[in-house]
Amino acid sequence: MRVDTIFIEQLVVETVIGIYDWERHIRQRVVIDLDMDFDIRAAAAGDDVEQTLNYKAVGKRVIAFVEAAEFQLVETLAERVAALVLDEFPVQRLSLRVNKPHALRGAAGVGVRITRERGS
Numbered sequence: 001m002r003v004d005t006i007f008i009e010q011l012v013v014e015t016v017i018g019i020y021d022w023e024r025h026i027r028q029r030v031v032i033d034l035d036m037d038f039d040i041r042a043a044a045a046g047d048d049v050e051q052t053l054n055y056k057a058v059g060k061r062v063i064a065f066v067e068a069a070e071f072q073l074v075e076t077l078a079e080r081v082a083a084l085v086l087d088e089f090p091v092q093r094l095s096l097r098v099n100k101p102h103a104l105r106g107a108a109g110v111g112v113r114i115t116r117e118r119g120s
């Protein structure tokens, strides 16, 4: 089966995130990658943004949600962002990566990568 992807890469957002006391009082950077299954053929045929998944609309919604969030775990942030995109946009399936850069000394980043489907 052919699957097209609309993606948002390296979306940088500042949020409250972390399990330690000191992390509850600061904002830290997370970097989000989002790969969304979407059949682009109709939009391409009509050259029409109304027939596609508007990545700007998705990105703005994700930024607003993450900026307002105060989760402890990157796992929770990933699950909630995935649920939001599946609920609010015509996406059947997505993969999402949340990277918390420099959270672990010696590592460029740490985090989670998940794949979720609508209704599962």
Ligand SMILES: Nc1nc2c(c(=O)[nH]1)N=C([C@H](O)[C@@H](O)CO)CN2
Residues within 6 Å of the ligand: 017, 018, 019, 020, 023, 072, 073, 074, 075, 100, 103, 104
């Ligand atoms: N699996 C996880 N492990 C850890 C998390 C997390 O969100 N998921 N968070 C922390 C701390 O907040 C850390 O990022 C602070 O540097 C530790 N382990």
